[in-house]
Amino acid sequence: MGRLLVFVEHKDGCLKKISRQILGYFSNTGGENDFEITAIIVGDSIEKKIINETASWGADEIILVEDKGLINYNPLILVQAITEIIRGKNPQLVLFGNTALGKDLAPRLAQVFSRQMVSDVIDINLEKEIINFIRPIYGGKAFEKIEISSNNLTFVTVRPNSLESFVNCYQTPKVHKHHTQINDNLPYLLKEVIKKAAEEKSLTEAEIIVSGGKGMQKAENFKLLEELAKVLGGAVGASRSVVDAGWMPYSVQVGQTGKTVKPKIYIACGISGAMQHLAGMSTSQVIVAINKDPDAPIFKVADYGIVGDLLQIVPLLTEELRNMYRE
Amino acid sequence: MKIIVLVKETFDTEAKILLESPNNISQKDVKYIINPYDEFAIEEALRIVEKFGGEVILCSVGREDSQITIRSGLALGADRAKLIVSGATDSITVSKFLAQSISQEGFDLILAGWVAIDDNNAQVPARLSELLQIPLVNVVIEIEISEDKIICRRDSDDKIEIVETGLPAIIAVQRGINEPRYPTVKNILQAKKKKIEFLYMEKIKEKVNINISYDVIQSKRKGLLIDGSSPQKAVTILVEKLKEAKVL
Numbered sequence: 001m002g003r004l005l006v007f008v009e010h011k012d013g014c015l016k017k018i019s020r021q022i023l024g025y026f027s028n029t030g031g032e033n034d035f036e037i038t039a040i041i042v043g044d045s046i047e048k049k050i051i052n053e054t055a056s057w058g059a060d061e062i063i064l065v066e067d068k069g070l071i072n073y074n075p076l077i078l079v080q081a082i083t084e085i086i087r088g089k090n091p092q093l094v095l096f097g098n099t100a101l102g103k104d105l106a107p108r109l110a111q112v113f114s115r116q117m118v119s120d121v122i123d124i125n126l127e128k129e130i131i132n133f134i135r136p137i138y139g140g141k142a143f144e145k146i147e148i149s150s151n152n153l154t155f156v157t158v159r160p161n162s163l164e165s166f167v168n169c170y171q172t173p174k175v176h177k178h179h180t181q182i183n184d185n186l187p188y189l190l191k192e193v194i195k196k197a198a199e200e201k202s203l204t205e206a207e208i209i210v211s212g213g214k215g216m217q218k219a220e221n222f223k224l225l226e227e228l229a230k231v232l233g234g235a236v237g238a239s240r241s242v243v244d245a246g247w248m249p250y251s252v253q254v255g256q257t258g259k260t261v262k263p264k265i266y267i268a269c270g271i272s273g274a275m276q277h278l279a280g281m282s283t284s285q286v287i288v289a290i291n292k293d294p295d296a297p298i299f300k301v302a303d304y305g306i307v308g309d310l311l312q313i314v315p316l317l318t319e320e321l322r323n324m325y326r327e
Numbered sequence: 328m329k330i331i332v333l334v335k336e337t338f339d340t341e342a343k344i345l346l347e348s349p350n351n352i353s354q355k356d357v358k359y360i361i362n363p364y365d366e367f368a369i370e371e372a373l374r375i376v377e378k379f380g381g382e383v384i385l386c387s388v389g390r391e392d393s394q395i396t397i398r399s400g401l402a403l404g405a406d407r408a409k410l411i412v413s414g415a416t417d418s419i420t421v422s423k424f425l426a427q428s429i430s431q432e433g434f435d436l437i438l439a440g441w442v443a444i445d446d447n448n449a450q451v452p453a454r455l456s457e458l459l460q461i462p463l464v465n466v467v468i469e470i471e472i473s474e475d476k477i478i479c480r481r482d483s484d485d486k487i488e489i490v491e492t493g494l495p496a497i498i499a500v501q502r503g504i505n506e507p508r509y510p511t512v513k514n515i516l517q518a519k520k521k522k523i524e525f526l527y528m529e530k531i532k533e534k535v536n537i538n539i540s541y542d543v544i545q546s547k548r549k550g551l552l553i554d555g556s557s558p559q560k561a562v563t564i565l566v567e568k569l570k571e572a573k574v575l
Contacts, residue, residue, distance in 0.1 A: 073488065076462070100483040104465045107418070107453035114419065116537065119448050137447050140544070142344040142352065144446075147538040187462040187496075191478070192489040202484045250503045251482070256340050256444050257363050257502065264574045276340040282544055286574045288565065294552070303548050304568050308555015316562045324566065324575075 002035035002150065005091040006059070007082070009101060010041065010050045017205055018097030018160040020057050025163035026095075027058020027171070029126065036060040038089055039173075042078065044071035055173050062175045069182040072190045073101060079108050081180035086113070092150055093131065098157035099204075110155040117155040118146055122162040122262070122283065126150065139256030139279030160205045161262045196251070203252055208234030209263045211254055211281070212242060215270020215291060215310060219247035224311070225269060228318045231325065237261065237281075239271050255280035269310045273298030290314065328381035330372040331429055332405065333439035333451065334365040336389045336396040340444065349540045359396045364440025366403075367500045370507040372438050373404045375472060382406045386429060388413055388421045394523050402510035402518035413528045416446070422454035424528050430459060434495060436477075441466045441499035452499035462492045468503045 004026055009016040015023075026037055039059035041050060046064050054062055065081045082105070086094060094109065096102030098120045110117035123134040131154070133146040148154050203209060210229040212222055222236065229236045238248035240255050254261055256276040266284035271277060273289075273296055281287070282301055289302035290310045299305040306313055338344075339358040347353045361369070372383045385400050385408040387393060397408045409432065411424045429437065437459075442449040456463035468487075469480035481488045482501050510518075551568065555561045569575040 073483070075465075100466065103449055104453070107450040108457055108463070110450065111419075111422070111454040111457035116417075116419065117448075117450055119450065135447070137541075138338065138342075138344050138445055139340075139447070142346075142544065143542045145540045145542065149536040152536075187492055188464070189491040190488055191491050194487040194489070196485050196487065204484075265569065274341070275343065286569070286572055287548065288569075290555070292555075299550070299552060301548055302550065303572070304551050304553065304565055306553045306555040306561045306565060308558055308561060312558045313555055313562060316558050317565065320562050320566050321575075 003089055003091040004035055004037050005086065005089060005094045006037060006039050007094070007096045007102070007105070008039045008041045008050075008054055009097060009099060010043070013047050013049055015050065015053050015057070016097065016099070018099060018158065021160070021163050022095050022097065022158055023054065023057035023059060025124075027169055035092070035126070038063060038091065040065065040082065040085060042066075042070055042081070044068050051175060056170050058169050058171055059173050060171055062173045064175065064177045065180060066177060067180070067182060072193060074186065074188060074190055075104055075108060076186050076188050077180065077182055078105055079112065081178065082109055083112050084180060085178055086153070090153075092153065094153070094155045096155075096157045098159045102157040106155045106157050113153055115153050115155060116148060117157075118148070119157050120159050120260075121156055122159050124156070124158070124163070136260065136283065139276065140260055140282050141256075141275070141279045159260075159262060161207070161264075203235050203237055203254065203259050203261055206235035206261070207263050208232045208265045208267075209237045209254070209261055209281075209284075210234055210267045210269065211237035211239065211271060212248075212269045213239035213271030213277075214241045214245070215272070216242065216247070217270070217311070219245075221311065222248060224314045224318070228267070228314055228321075231318050231321045232265070234263070234265075239277050240274070268298050268302070269314060271298050272296045273301065328375060328379050328435045329433065330375060330381060330383050331386050331432065331434045331437045332365065332368045332372045332383060332400075333425065333437065333455075334369065334385050334387045334397065334400055335362040335440075335443045335445075336360070336387065336393040337362045337443055337445040344543050346541055346543055349542075352541055359393075361396055361400050362440050362443045362445070364442055364444070364500065364502065366440075366507045367502060367504050368438040368440050369400055369403055369405060370505045371470060371500060373508070374505065375436070375470075379472070381435070384409065384432065384434075386425060386432075387411065388415065388424055391525075397523060398518050398521075399510070401521045401523075402515045403508060404514055405521075407522045407524070409524045409526060411526045411528055415528070418448050418450035418454060422451050422458060425451065426455055426458040428526055429455075436494060437461075437497040439497065439499050441501055452497055456497050459497070461495050461497055463497045463499065464490050464492055465499045466501045467498050468501050470498060470500075470504070
């Protein structure tokens, strides 16, 4: 009997999408493989509906780490708590989302146990003796396939929107509490948390991204992309040249030195398609390109391309979609 | 202040990735650069030393030839470098080598890029913090150092976290923290005389059974081009196609 440990992230009383994706993926493949899923939920006071939601995505067991000191993120406290849980549970895989939290915690824990970590995976396949992972490298220009024998403890972060999400399958899990002794005198102190403006919200979880390049001609024209993104319930991204020009903040840069994204639809407007940009978005499910240059390399990776003037096309597209949703 | 900056040599961002075999990425005709995130770390180290005085030492694990790339870091103004020559590329071994050589050297502060653009692992700073038992502040976009503490602004998805820590510490930096300088002619000339210390370390045989292979992207896209000379018509076709693809 194997065991998977899944760190569940939640926000405003709901599970983050990546946590639902990880739980849903493994609870549905679980039929063919013999393993149990233990979910860890951390917080200052964990609402019942978060526990219920975790159960509904197929956790066999839920461990709550609840303490006033956990209202804000402190990696030292969480490393200690999760280390204690791992020692008690002996899992084969410890899974996080490839989020700010997962990227920070997973490698620390991997070193506590001197074990391998597989970062930013986009596919996982559990077999009896081995586990297969696929992860993008060189910013998405290539993929690394890793096989690790399944009897070793391995740490993993999973890229959002990568694992095929299934319908939830409710379990009636055992719920335990884990208490960890919090040292008041830690050399890492969180002083303040500042919320970012809505438009800077994480691109990596967005299902639809409307992205602009130098072909947008000026910063003001990004308003057109914001309107389109709003109708689609998506987020706005940008190419490196746009960020370098100061039109958009770095937090929305897509590419090898920016964010790597994998939305359902990626709409590239006025983006020529430099190698380093393609690296950041080429695993998107559907790619749409709008560009006036028919020879732009972006068309080579696009499913649908419109050759034309984006300042005319984008507002029309926004209007067309708005009418469609109204109906 | 004695600052160690971890630097990694990577392929240039415009490099095309080709495979020699399923287990080998071709290095033929590749242009090398310092990992762009590590350049931000070098710049930040130089600024701290300009303010407080001290020394900036680059530390890298790479090939013998990585010295050419490392020297471009010295040309930015770092004082000297340590190059650990090893075939090891996995994060566990690389971190172990770095920890050994850094603790022998001694330091007040370690700076590094939070991720390397080639392997996308983002593990070495965290592993080093555990090995050296010093705090890590990760994905940092602003550092403010005073006598007895360091205040960092850290990028955490939809939030900014302000974290206080002390020295010694390791800080992994994110783009946005600064605008790296260009090397001056004087610094390029001086860099030729700066010392690079070579350390040769054997790769330890792996205990874990792990097999790695590679694949390059092949576009399997539909590649349907719509004429936009009639914008309204083009938009209607596009929306139809997106509905057919069941993404709308």
